[in-house]
Amino acid sequence: MFRKRAGAAAGALLLATSLALTACSGSGSDDESGGDAKTLTLWHYEGPTSAMGVAWNKAIEIFKQKHPGVEVKFEQKGFEQIQQNAQMILNSDSAPDIMEYNKGNATAGLLSKQGLLTDLSDEAAKHGWDKKLSSSLQTTAKYDDQGIMGSGKWFGVPNYGEYVTVYYNQDLFKKYNLQVPATLDEFTKVMDAFVAKGVTPLSVGGAEYPAQQIFYELALSQADRAFVDDYQLYKNKVDFHGPQLTYGATTFADWVKKGYIAKNSAGIKAEDMGVAWEQGKFPILISGSWWYGRFVSEVKNFAWGTFLFPGNKLHPGSSGNLWVVPEKSKAKALAYDFIDITMQPEVQNLLGNSGGLPVAADPAAITDPKNKAQIEEFNKISGADGLAFYPDWPAPGYYDVLVGGVQGLINGSKTPSAFLDEIAKPYQENLADLGK
Incomplete structure (x- = not known):
């Protein structure tokens, strides 16, 4: 989409x-x-x-x-x-x-x-x-x-179905002698290597949904199913200054400071983010499987592939x-x-x-190897109960709250703590409206 x-x-x-x-x-x-x-x-x-x-x-x-x-x-x-x-x-x-x-x-x-x-x-x-x-x-x-x-x-x-994955430019990885990372630490080292060469690693759309999904991926790197059920299904109270969301916010802000995310991306829309990656301007894009078919059709000038957010067992995703x-x-x-x-x-x-x-x-009817691999990857995540839904789901109007909040992290107008306070308020107000 x-x-x-x-x-x-x-x-x-x-x-x-x-x-x-x-x-x-x-x-x-x-x-x-x-x-x-x-x-x-x-x-x-x-x-x-x-x-x-x-x-x-x-x-x-x-x-x-x-x-x-x-x-x-x-x-x-x-x-x-x-x-x-x-x-x-x-x-x-x-x-x-x-x-x-x-x-x-x-x-x-x-x-x-x-x-x-x-x-x-x-x-x-x-x-x-x-x-x-x-x-x-x-x-x-x-x-x-x-x-x-x-x-x-x-x-x-x-x-x-759909899920968030990491799209990467294989030609640029090869140019700088970089390997697909298996852990979050290895991922940051890959991005450090790009920054050292004057290349901004991530194509990001801060004006719409993509940036908040990066924040959520980082939070999920510290989370388990119980956290997801508490956040999405209201099974227990969520501490917005707990380890999961705090890590997501502080690490996201740190990625901006380190140059992984361009500060002007706060005003970039999802469409422009995708086009910039298609044009080879950025080596990495973190977003949903809904881009996959389009990239297959439109990316002609470089080889590309995908990998799951390194180290995570939980990933943003769900049914479509x-x-x-x-x-x-x-x-x-x-x-x-x-x-x-x-x-x-x-x-x-x-x-x-x-x-x-x-x-x-019918699995036998899927003929393209790349498409088959993507379907198998999704089925693996879904089968392992690894779909963590999306960060904007829990409260009415929460999508815009998260867009504005993450934009603040990108342009430096909000501290991670202020960001967490900002997104906690409407979430907790919604719980009160539900009598929880």
Whole structure:
């Protein structure tokens, strides 16, 4: 996925235009089940060359063949456009019939709690989605009455996986006689070697999600499953000045001081971060598997590979984003059918062969060695209970809090201690709202 932040005015204009267009066109019949609907309005934010974009386009093609009398109105949205405006969109009569949405307590969980998403529990059993998804991948599909993930009703269906890994330029590693690091200490020595040659090691997008994932990787290097369950699932109180988060914040700030992270990266967006790495301007990029298919397609001037964040047993990652059906959808039956198509072998195998992480593919059908290796790596992490979700999930609005906080660590306007205080406040306020 490529998460783009539009300016406030541009975002408002895009939203207003989208709502007006959808309101004029309608979404189908007034039949609540959508059985007689003649239009399916579908929103997602995957780039057309990404593995998910390729697979979902195939799913749309299959859907059209299966429903020749139905028009599919597909609209590509920006991640942040939906992230920031979802409540307003889904609480209007202009909601789409099906949409891709971010998973977690602060996003899908919040919308489910507000009654804006359709309960998919019966459909999950009817179509066998509950059999195709492992228990760890079902964590983000289910939410209880308080919007906390992991139990309760199905409010979304993930059909791919994702995790954060380290992309590296093999040609630059070879040029400076550097080896893939196996430990965090070895990783810092690799980055020291690049800095000594005048090369900034990490391509970082501080204006969006990538920088906070580096902070979380560092915190996870000191963490165990109990910490993740406490932080993400509220099983016990979290000490924001405890060893895990303190290490993450202080080490991140230290990486900036050492020149591993450029100070101007506080204003860099994820897209620009990825393009800079594709152009060979930085040897290393720490980000999600959603970039993988795009890099396979677009990186032509150097050899590259990946390795897991050195030394970590826990990694940011989870199921992929969710297909959700807004409660106000006018074509629910069609939406359920589209979800089921994305879970079928033809689409799942294409997803895997395009560089994605399918949840229900035939392993023998994945032909590309790199793609097969990535899928095996994800399955290994998932099988070892190594998916630690993402740092912005625990509280509504937490994504923006973390973006601003980590930007402060990059530009030096916040100390690690002040940063931890800043991110602790909304987290603890959310716990109070939940009565925990």
